[in-house]
Amino acid sequence: xxxxxxxxxxxxxxxxxxxxxxxxxxxxxxxxxxxxxxxxxxxxxxxxxxxxxxxxxxxxxxxxxxxxxxxxxxxxxxxxxxxxxxxxxxxxxxxxxxxxxxxxxxxxxxxxxxxxxxxxxxxxxxxxxxxxxxxxxxxxxxxxxxxxxxxxxxxxxxxxxxxxxxxxxxxxxxxxxxxxxxxxxxxxxxxxxxxxxxxxxxxxx
Amino acid sequence: xxxxxxxxxxxxxxxxxxxxxxxxxxxxxxxxxxxxxxxxxxxxxxxxxxxxxxxxxxxxxxxxxxxxxxxxxxxxxxxxxxxxxxxxxxxxxxxxxxxxxxxxxxxxxxxxxxxxxxxxxxxxxxxxxxxxxxxxxxxxxxxxxxxxxxxxxxxxxxxxxxxx
Numbered sequence: 001x002x003x004x005x006x007x008x009x010x011x012x013x014x015x016x017x018x019x020x021x022x023x024x025x026x027x028x029x030x031x032x033x034x035x036x037x038x039x040x041x042x043x044x045x046x047x048x049x050x051x052x053x054x055x056x057x058x059x060x061x062x063x064x065x066x067x068x069x070x071x072x073x074x075x076x077x078x079x080x081x082x083x084x085x086x087x088x089x090x091x092x093x094x095x096x097x098x099x100x101x102x103x104x105x106x107x108x109x110x111x112x113x114x115x116x117x118x119x120x121x122x123x124x125x126x127x128x129x130x131x132x133x134x135x136x137x138x139x140x141x142x143x144x145x146x147x148x149x150x151x152x153x154x155x156x157x158x159x160x161x162x163x164x165x166x167x168x169x170x171x172x173x174x175x176x177x178x179x180x181x182x183x184x185x186x187x188x189x190x191x192x193x194x195x196x197x198x199x200x201x202x203x204x205x
Numbered sequence: 206x207x208x209x210x211x212x213x214x215x216x217x218x219x220x221x222x223x224x225x226x227x228x229x230x231x232x233x234x235x236x237x238x239x240x241x242x243x244x245x246x247x248x249x250x251x252x253x254x255x256x257x258x259x260x261x262x263x264x265x266x267x268x269x270x271x272x273x274x275x276x277x278x279x280x281x282x283x284x285x286x287x288x289x290x291x292x293x294x295x296x297x298x299x300x301x302x303x304x305x306x307x308x309x310x311x312x313x314x315x316x317x318x319x320x321x322x323x324x325x326x327x328x329x330x331x332x333x334x335x336x337x338x339x340x341x342x343x344x345x346x347x348x349x350x351x352x353x354x355x356x357x358x359x360x361x362x363x364x365x366x367x368x369x
Binding site: 139148151154 | 221222223224235315343346360
């Protein structure tokens with residue numbers, strides 16, 4: 001599991017960069033505002049350290065399973081702190097009341113936004129790999145970020161103590177909105193992706 | 206934010222997923238979903254332990270004792286007995302075990318399976334359960350300071366706090 005070479009981590013990071021850039025662009029179009037994206041990080045994270053990456057702040061998470069021409073496995077998640085999520089729906093729907101509970105309309109907007117972003121993310125990465133990857137229908141969770149991710153880890157990290165954690169932050173200063181795009185590939189999916197990337201790299205050398 | 210807020214104690218040792226700790230220091234597990242925060246406390250000595258348990262059975266794996274119910278109960282007990290505790294003076298509290306959303310794989314109620322496994326093991330070891338805040342569909346953060354007696358503070362995802 002820990003045997004990812006620096007070159008492989010680089011390649012994954014680049015793959016994630018392409019995916020996240022497309023996701024950020026689609027968010028920027030939907031918000032009609034500028035989105036800043038951090039350099040995506042790809043890290044091998046110990047389960048016991050997940051809390052350093054995802055806090056217990058209450059957030060809205062749109063969760064997608066990765067499907068398509070890969071072994072089923074892993075998740076792509078768009079996570080927004082609750083206030084950001086409400087500001088985002090407000091921005092898109094022309095509302096101003098920030099001091100309110102999250103409602104069904106917010107949730108369905110978040111599902112839709114997440115769906116568009118994650119589709120863009122998977123499309124771009126899959127195209128590079130020459131395969132088809134699709135998101136499952138979303139599951140929307142409004143809860144502590146760590147608690148929701150933890151339940152996904154039960155699926156991904158039953159037999160392992162470390163996960164490959166892909167993370168990039170998206171920020172829109174104009175509307176004070178921020179969110180995180182996360183990917184948690186299952187170990188089989190990851191090795192499949194790495195294999196495809198190795199072939200790609202060798203073909204170009 | 207009230208001063209009892211679990212996050213406000215910077216000295217607290219954070220017990221991450223699959224981790225455990227035994228001692229007198231304040232401890233916390235943040236964002237428990239289907240995981241269980243198992244706390245064992247010795248009323249006589251003012252020490253205790255916490256494990257952040259993820260799965261009900263180790264199936265023989267020993268590399269991460271805090272991760273599984275069977276190995277976690279075993280290692281907490283072993284470390285506490287080493288410090289002079291006895292099963293008679295030890296009490297347990299359980300926090301977590303929520304089902305936050307329908308899993309993609311249909312792997313239902315892992316949280317409740319965790320709870321069942323832990324209760325069974327505690328019973329076998331003769332440790333009484335003093336309190337629990339389990340199940341439901343919301344995440345929880347738990348804080349415990351052995352020196353202050355067996356008080357466990359819980360903050361739920363909806364913002365409500367309670368003392369167990």
